[in-house]
Amino acid sequence: MAQAAIRSIARARPADEAVSASGPAVPGATPMMAQYIEIKAANPDCLLFYRMGDFYELFFEDAEVASRALGIVLTKRGKHAGADIPMCGVPIDRADDYLNRLIALGHRVAVCEQTEDPADAKKRGPKSVVRREVVRLVTPGTITEDRLLDPGRANLLLAIGRRKVAEDAFAYGLAALDISTGRFSLSEVTGADLSGAVARHDPREIVLSEAIHADPALARLWKDVSAPVTPLAQAELEPASAERRIKAQFGVSTLEGFGSFSRAEVAAAGAALLYIERTQIGARPPLSPPAREASGATLSIDAATRANLELTRTLSGERAGSLLDAIDRTVSASGARLLAEHLAGPLMKLKAIARRQEAVAFLFEDHALRRSLRDALARAPDLARALSRLGLGRGGPRDLAAIRDGLDAAALIAARLSEVQALPDGLGRLGKHLAGADTDLVETLRAALADELPLNRRDGNFVRASYHPEIDEARLLGQDSRKVIAALQARYADETGCRTLRIKHNNVLGYYIEVPQAVGESCLKGLMRETFVHRQTMVDAMRFTSVELGELETKISGASDRTLALEGAVFEELATSVLAQTAAIAQVAEALAGLDVAGSHAELAVEQSWARPQVDDSLAFAIEGGRHPVVEAALRRTGEPFIANDCDLSGEGRGRIRLITGPNMGGKSTFLRQNALIAVLAQMGAFVPAARAHIGLVDRLFSRVGAADDLARGQSTFMVEMVETAAILNQASRRSLVILDEIGRGTATFDGLSIAWACLEHLHEVNSCRALFATHFHELTALSQRLARLDNATLRVAEHRGEVVFLHEVVPGVAERSYGLQVARLAGLPAGVIVRAGAILKGLEKAERDRPGRPRIDDLPLFASLAPPPPPEPPAPAEDDALGAMLDAIDPDAMTPREALEALYGLKRERAATR
Template sequence: MSSQAAYQSSETAPSNAAPAPAQDSRVTPMMAQYIEIKAANPDSLLFYRMGDFYELFFEDAEIASQSLGIVLTKRGKHQGQDIPMCGVPVERADDYLQRLIGLGHRVAVCEQTEDPAEAKKRGSKSVVRRDVVRLVTPGTITEERLLEPGRANYLLAIARRRASDTQWCYGLAAVDISTGHFVLSETDGTGLSAEIARFEPREILVPDVIHDDPDLRSFWQETRASITPLSREGLDPASAERRLKDYFGVATLDSFGAFSPAEITAAGSALFYIEKTQIDSRPALNPPSRDTSGAALAIDAATRANLELTRTLSGERAGSLLATIDCTVTPGGARLLAERLAGPLTHPDRIRDRQDAVTTLVGNNDLRDRLRRILKRSPDLARAISRLSLGRGGPRDLACVRDGLFAARELGLELAIAPDLPKELLAAAQVLQGLRTDVADRLAAALADELPLLKRDGGFVRQGFDSNLDELRELQQDSRRFIAALQARYATETGCRTLRVKHNHMIGYFVEVPQNVGEDLLKEPWKDTFVHRQTMAGAMRFSTMELGELESKIASAADRALKIELALFDEMVQTLLALSADVAAAAEAIAVIDVTASLADLAMRLDWTRPVVDASLAFAVKGGRHPVVEAALKRDGVPFIANDSNLSGKDAGHILLITGPNMGGKSTYLRQNALIVVLAQMGSYVPAREAHIGIVDRLFSRVGAADDLARGRSTFMVEMVETAAILNQATARSLVILDEIGRGTATFDGLSIAWAAIEHLHEANRCRALFATHFHELTALAERMKRISNATLKVTEWNSEVVFLHEVVPGAADRSYGLQVARLAGLPGPVVERAKTILSELEKSDREAPKRALVDDLPLFAVPFRAEPAATPQRDALREALDALDPDAMTPREALDALYRLKAQR
């Protein structure tokens, strides 16, 4: 909105005109109403409905004006001060809400709750009644335009209880009201951040006592999610359990599962907040299910960021593992894929069930292709039924459910004729085959081909579905024909060929003629027929008795027709809501089929293989590849160099110590092995020729680091904090990825830390680990510790240039090729040459006196630095003679003579 003229603020009682400014000592009735409603919602921006606009006043207006880039104006005075004001059109409210929610704001939507005509009956100065109909927060949005189709929108509630004198147990309840998904879990303090990171919530509800805990305060400050503190009142397990029973209409929670007190408290808190924000609306939530402790691979937030599972380090989806493997064709499938990637399984049998389903579709191209063709026609069934349950749905949501039910029926029929379905596909097929789809047939018969966005616009019921509605529509059509005939008759009788019958919301139907003709209509014989209404610039408007009677008929027919359509809409919605549990189950089954088919398609196209996943401590990968890097290289026509990895152990894991040059591919090698674990345990095929993965319970990755200046942490401090978390939490079943530990401090300090860390991983953690380093001294540990071996990245040199082969081979690197990489990066030639000199002297000094560490004793530092260009290389006559030859233009005899000449020059 570029200027205040783009809209007119209006209170609909007593008229559309803005009320006059109040006296300094008085408050207008409208402003008194606003202040009262705002006082009840102090932590939200108040969208106050006035006619066709939501308006904001006082501080809310200033915040919204700055956040949305709209004009800040004023409306009257309050206590002697101008009242700041801004507004947004109702029809574009979703766009503005999206921006405000994205900036972390909460919005209270205040609507007119009575007809302005009713307000007038109470007195000419009465204010239309208004009330807040919902609170819009990041974790409770349902509008299609405000949500990412492929991302769940979780509201996460947290509660805790004492597990021991020194330990807390945390209960978590994750609810997505846009789909009805409701899951509970429990964890200890060390796993809290990993569990929160798994859900990636948009909003977190935290009791004050947890929010103010000094040990957790920094976590709440750093998270990207919106944090909403809750008071302790009403959050005890007993009241939370009652709230759960009341919401789902059950006498006991036993049928849902066995929940801990902390989980029940978290679930009750989530429901309390949902009821508070949705006011009188009640989302259709699935009964809560429980994720048992240890059922998912624990991956902390730092590891997720380092591995770029769902977002790159810059926060983009493109370039992440999720973006690379997402071949789903439905929004529900995309969300389920992200959920499985975020929480890979730790139970081999459940993983094999998923693998069996993928294998079935890998081996049946025809079935996979048919399923994916049907899936492409399946809309977002879960979110459509959720909007309808909240009273926010429209005709297009009904059509969405219709199309989703038809797709479900087709998928069920396809799977019914498929032989030997594995467990997961069979379960999905049974859900779809047991679904009532007669309601879809009724929706198909009821809904028109072209549907409006809002039900209040009408016109969404198909012609022929309801005879009463058809009669009223015919009356409307006849009225329009009568208007056209009336216009023609008036034009003939008055002799004015430009006479038009028009309509607007102010004066209804009217006759409009040029001003000179209008002057004649004010006289005999027309003055009794045409009643003057308005004089415009160059035109005059009149009404007639016939037009008035016709308008009444048309208005009556339109109102009655809309009432019939709205009644049919409500009837169809109630029919669907009675089946909401079945529809939700069907939506989940469709998502499962989509994910399975997409992973099968991915495996076929990219030549991925089914890994063996069991309860051993194996980790053997042959021909492993990094899926994201390989995809990027493939776009450029460059092949990816595959590498093997073996960290298998019987009673404890193996540690592979990796040395090699910068730019050689160490970080890629580290990450690809971690990503293969994630893919394998989510039930996917993996980018390798063969893979045998023993279940990993926790995955840790510390690859690269950055300053955390906001908390006063240097790069080295961040590195040490993350390393400490790994050494304190890793178990024998864990996989640890460490890169360049100790490089952020003095050489001997860093070497000592890296040395000690490796020993701790070997002796205490006893886990499988990949440890990349430039401290070549550490390679000696392989001779002292039986579960450590060395590997290096191969390089070769050609014409004084280093060539990276990106191949991992047994052994240790003798140097890091840092100078060559520096030259590739564009470091000035004199700097590189000087560095060569210094390196040569340092290496010589170390050979002669390894314990001497004072650089002042080295004679090379007495030589001043000279910023001179490198010496010009001498001519190479043999090379010049060779370059002068053109083999394609030479005869065999000439080539032989040239060869003898070159030999003579040598």
């Protein structure tokens, strides 16, 4: 294995130094392998895709890793240092599929291409190898290819910087950058809010300084995040260099035009741009100017609450079953991404919420406008990602077509909106942004691009016929050279008067003119003697050439290459025209996405009968007929109805708390979650699943519903529960909404009851927030007599013939009992266990009545066995059972309706006589 050689080369020179064509002096290595080792040394933390012909090859440990990860065959190629060299490879035309799998597994890949023609390499000597260079590093946060991206999910790279604000406290700057769309935003949060901010952005990759990565206080956060974390050297992230990078990226001399940024935000932005510069090998993606998110602009939701509420993904990591999946009615990829962004960061500004609601309400009412807009949006390609690929030099003809079709759709939508009277402000702004599309650019692209387009520009044949005369000529030469030669032959025959003149071709002379020997001299007198040049005299023929034929031969032999070169020039010209309007096209893309989200909300509201909520600056929280959007959608697929419930936590100056008791499976958790989700939907500007809703702004949303062991950190279920509860009690304000389920159930009964009791009092007296508190500790219901803003509620249950029926209806009051045995029976516990549990329960209840306090085990009778008791003996028949005898004598199938009625009257008479 050549790892020692690779390490020595890595120490000997910087990673970005050019790789020589002859390769370094690696003892025992072939020139090609020496080149590979040198390039690998410059990229030790990446799998190296090394271009060899039509394959990307991997060697040594990279080959072993890729072989296992991709399930491809591991082979050998020669020897190095006395050992076989492991090798595997992937075909270039399928490289994206393999890259996608490697990136999904957390690997980074360096793509090494041939940057020299093999013919030029041979001129330097027989042992020279083709020059190769790493043209990009493929990492999870820097992907731009459509086939590697999730259309409906942003592909964010999140960079983190920090500044000290106190002796032991830092403020953290976040730079969220998506090079696939150009999105670039900056924000600053406190240390306590860092994990929640990271969860909100849901990045694909995180970069930060080595100092931040090594901070023990943040070690748990880096373990929790699912995205790979890449530390950068502290020396490369100096504030002055960070500011220079931002200025260079946007070609400005000062950052004041973008707004006021903190040192932590500038540091984060500099780290993000440094990482982009490295991974793109100097290429600069077309980024939007950095937009600063004001502190407190969005509803704060911590990571645990996001997971518990399953906003964008379920606890198992799937999109299906999440709130995002249930509400998504978008028809475009950009709209789907914006919807996810809105859901991740509900608003805190009433004007912005109202602007979104007005747009949704207008489309909700105008069915024809909504349908026409959604039809047009469904035909609009992903402008933002096509523009980014063109900016990075990775675009293809289909990206140009996407720009054409997207701008065309934008113009049609803008025209449609201009016909509508009294548009709300939100829709009006979007319409103005769409109207900025350049119609001249659309017409140029329409005239230049063919109907059927290849994926890559190197495939050629994407320029429309008649757009470029030289391309048409080159294609004609390349595709139908026989017709061109025949036309020239006919002209020469006509001009010379020699009807036997032929233009022929062989491998020695190439194209030549041939006439019979007998007529050669007579045909080639005068002017044609000056045009034709004698080449060869045969026994029965003479051969000539001409300047025109020589030029034509040159054109024919290089027609294919010339066609590709000309089409490449046209592509560059069109791409330059597109990139000259980057800002305007990006604005159009944002407007299309905004319209799609508004239309999605309106479509969902019509489809599901959702209502526009009233959102204001009060402490109201009044929901009438509220439903859980995800559960309701699941029930609708099975044809079952969802039981709607009201919830009122409104208060004057301080919020109310509702204490909810009731059986498991009664619907407590669903009720808790649905009210939290209604608050999220309301503040993101959507309609909500309720008959009516009045919600005062919620500044923080907390949820502790369910828990699980965290064995990796050595934390039990109860410890996880207490950590999450502590975060709530320490951070909730009177504007917060808190939902808590079964606090204290993870420990001994009296310990848990005491903790739940104290938490409830703290929420009431200290936090003063709006809260839903579900519990099985019925003792807590007595607190409603002492805590003025505490109400009791329960889930209605009915019993029928010994079976429990859950009605899922929330009503005022207290649950009579927990119905735990009934739920256990429904779960399939053995009958003997159910019977035994019932006996123990009766004993415990009797002991509690006889001697208040905690019953002891030895106070209870002990069953000798847990085996189910024998079935009861059937009762012996009565000696004189006249009624039974009459029933035995009846054959219902053989009776007429009249006979059946007479028999029934007879049974009633007999019954009356025996009483």
